[in-house]
Amino acid sequence: xxTTNEYRQMEESxxxxxxxxxxxxPDGGEHELLTVNMGPHHPATHxxxxxxxxxxxxxxxxxxxxxxxxxxxxxxxxxQKSYWKAIPxxxxxxxxxxxxxxxxxxxxxxxxxxxxxxxRAQYLRVIHMELNRIMSHLVWLGTSALDLGAMSMFWYxxxxxxxxxxxxxxxxxxxMHTRYFQVGGVIEDIPxxxxxxxxxxxxxxxxxxxxxxDMLYKNEIALQRLKGICVLSEEELLALGVTGPLLRAAxxxxxxxxxxxxxxxxxxxFKIPVGTEGDNWDRMAVRMAEMEQSVRIIEQALDGLPxxxxxxxxxxxxxxPRHELGTSMEALIHHFKLVTEGFRVPPGEHxxxxxxxxxxxxxxxxxxxxxxxARVHMRDPSFVNLQATAPMTRxxxxxxxxxxxxxxxxxxxxxxx
Amino acid sequence: xxxxxxxxxxxxxxxxxxxxxxLDTVHAHGKGQIVVAPSKIVWVLEQLKxxxxxxxxxxxxxxxxxxxxxxxxxxxxxDMRAVDRVTVKLRVPSDAxxxxxxxxxxxxxxxxxxxxxxxxxxIFEDHPDLRRILMPEDYEGFPxxxxxxxxxxxxxFTADEAEGTDYTIGVDADPNAGVE
Numbered sequence: 001x002x003t004t005n006e007y008r009q010m011e012e013s014x015x016x017x018x019x020x021x022x023x024x025x026p027d028g029g030e031h032e033l034l035t036v037n038m039g040p041h042h043p044a045t046h047x048x049x050x051x052x053x054x055x056x057x058x059x060x061x062x063x064x065x066x067x068x069x070x071x072x073x074x075x076x077x078x079x080q081k082s083y084w085k086a087i088p089x090x091x092x093x094x095x096x097x098x099x100x101x102x103x104x105x106x107x108x109x110x111x112x113x114x115x116x117x118x119x120r121a122q123y124l125r126v127i128h129m130e131l132n133r134i135m136s137h138l139v140w141l142g143t144s145a146l147d148l149g150a151m152s153m154f155w156y157x158x159x160x161x162x163x164x165x166x167x168x169x170x171x172x173x174x175x176m177h178t179r180y181f182q183v184g185g186v187i188e189d190i191p192x193x194x195x196x197x198x199x200x201x202x203x204x205x206x207x208x209x210x211x212x213x214d215m216l217y218k219n220e221i222a223l224q225r226l227k228g229i230c231v232l233s234e235e236e237l238l239a240l241g242v243t244g245p246l247l248r249a250a251x252x253x254x255x256x257x258x259x260x261x262x263x264x265x266x267x268x269x270f271k272i273p274v275g276t277e278g279d280n281w282d283r284m285a286v287r288m289a290e291m292e293q294s295v296r297i298i299e300q301a302l303d304g305l306p307x308x309x310x311x312x313x314x315x316x317x318x319x320x321p322r323h324e325l326g327t328s329m330e331a332l333i334h335h336f337k338l339v340t341e342g343f344r345v346p347p348g349e350h351x352x353x354x355x356x357x358x359x360x361x362x363x364x365x366x367x368x369x370x371x372x373x374a375r376v377h378m379r380d381p382s383f384v385n386l387q388a389t390a391p392m393t394r395x396x397x398x399x400x401x402x403x404x405x406x407x408x409x410x411x412x413x414x415x416x417x
Numbered sequence: 418x419x420x421x422x423x424x425x426x427x428x429x430x431x432x433x434x435x436x437x438x439x440l441d442t443v444h445a446h447g448k449g450q451i452v453v454a455p456s457k458i459v460w461v462l463e464q465l466k467x468x469x470x471x472x473x474x475x476x477x478x479x480x481x482x483x484x485x486x487x488x489x490x491x492x493x494x495x496d497m498r499a500v501d502r503v504t505v506k507l508r509v510p511s512d513a514x515x516x517x518x519x520x521x522x523x524x525x526x527x528x529x530x531x532x533x534x535x536x537x538x539x540i541f542e543d544h545p546d547l548r549r550i551l552m553p554e555d556y557e558g559f560p561x562x563x564x565x566x567x568x569x570x571x572x573x574f575t576a577d578e579a580e581g582t583d584y585t586i587g588v589d590a591d592p593n594a595g596v597e
Contacts, residue, residue: 008554008555010548010554067550067551068549068550068551068552068553071551071552073560075536075561076560076561076565076567077567079563080567111446111447112446114446238471238472238497239523239524239525240524240525241472241473241474241523241524241525242525243474252497254497259497259500260500348445348446349445349450349479349491349504350445350446350448351448351475351491351493351502351504353474360474362474362475362493364475364477364491364493366479374479374563375477375479375480375561377475377477377478377479379474379475379477379493379529383528383529383532384475384525384528384529386528387524387525387527387528416551417551
């Protein structure tokens with residue numbers, strides 16, 4: 001087993017100082033290799049990501065991501081809490097995809113319980129997850145455009161994001177980290193007036209996506225910064241385990257919502273946008289088109305929203321409604337048991353993957369028969385996709401590294417957990 | 418997802434090729450799991466790759482404390498063409514937690530094996546760069562193990578130290594400290 005000293009030696013084996021190394025160049029002159037530390041506090045690294053970049057002039061020769069600066073031990077914390085109390089901590093991993101985190105976790109627990117989720121709850125989940133997907137892509141688009149020097153995009157994107165957060169606030173009570181998804185369904189039905197407001201939003205959103213396109217697609221700077229930059233082939237992406245918009249930009253139409261439908265996604269009609277080149281431009285275009293498809297899904301889910309309960313009627317899992325507590329002794333007992341101990345899950349292990357805005361988000365839960373999970377592990381897409389940074393950017397300019405990192409869309413909360 | 422029969426067929430093919438590789442099969446909640454011998458993991462994953470499971474989606478560590486062998490590593494394989502998933506599991510004892518690394522064959526396992534090493538102390542042989550990834554490099558212990566205490570890191574406030582009060586309660590403090 002490696003000791004502390006060995007760690008120290010290993011850490012020191014990476015040269016941290018600016019390193020000068022003379023190398024021969026084909027034109028006969030002399031060149032130098034320079035190792036630069038980018039981050040962890042660098043606005044363009046989208047969080048506390050540190051990159052150790054080896055440069056030859058302005059060209060990236062090698063790159064090493066160093067992570068762990070916002071590791072908060074969420075997986076460990078979740079093991080100390082009963083199943084339903086772990087939802088809020090699990091939600092806080094990838095802070096731009098909180099509904100997806102909660103759904104991956106709840107879905108895994110539901111599978112272990114063999115629990116049927118009511119149709120209405122599934123549709124409400126779809127509505128919120130797709131709104132979340134648009135919201136996440138809007139934050140990505142705004143901040144990425146900012147990295148490319150386009151200030152105005154940020155304001156336009158955050159204008160629409162604000163509307164989505166208002167919708168979340170109306171239906172769940174919170175703008176972020178809503179704790180809306182429960183094991184067995186959702187905590188509350190949507191309130192009066194929500195549908196109207198949501199319809200207003202889905203009516204304007206496609207035109208807004210059109211506006212973003214108008215601003216970027218004929219922009220000389222955006223074209224030059226993104227077209228044909230940092231291409232990585234489909235095979236390499238697959239070997240690196242990259243999923244989501246990055247893989248789809250390379251032409252592989254892998255989308256779990258379509259390939260392996262969960263949560264009633266097979267009820268809806270939507271398309272999977274794919275790219276042809278696999279360059280930064282395609283990565284952007286795919287996400288742009290995904291926003292429109294998400295709007296389509298929300299519209300269909302809202303039109304076809306079935307009547308019925310919004311959470312499972314199994315009182316051993318879900319809290320009884322408030323009015324029952326005053327009249328039914330049994331409801332009171334269930335309420336007491338759930339709030340004090342929580343429900344127990346039969347022993348088992350399950351891995352539940354969903355399509356998050358960044359790729360396959362999988363939640364592994366091991367149950368040991370008690371009321372607390374024995375292990376919660378998130379396969380976070382950002383964590384896996386980050387490994388593609390080095391192969392993507394080797395041999396390109398350092399400015400393209402910034403653009404590629406933006407198009408990679410890593411969320412450090414999800415990477416470090 | 419392979420059904421129970423498909424899983425047995427898959428495991429049977431592996432058993433025919435190498436009698437010692439497959440230890441057990443589990444089919445639960447619509448998913449198939451194959452338990453393999455730790456030393457055979459690279460071979461098993463290569464066999465499954467040849468059968469179409471070309472994507473390794475996730476590697477995660479599990480601690481089965483207090484059972485022995487205690488530490489587990491799970492590999493989630495995916496066949497994108499047939500939309501099929503299978504989990505390969507192995508268990509290693511905590512006094513000799515070594516597993517051959519699959520990173521040379523599956524580049525995606527690089528960070529994920531480092532995370533399992535970081536959190537559980539499973540040592541992956543032939544891993545190109547086995548260092549801690551999320552915890553600080555000089556950290557001691559493996560925090561995701563079940564017997565690793567929660568709240569074991571004291572928050573140090575100089576004010577407490579000046580007052581002479583014990584600020585390491587809950588770590589290795591005398592349980593009677595502070596009780597008059």
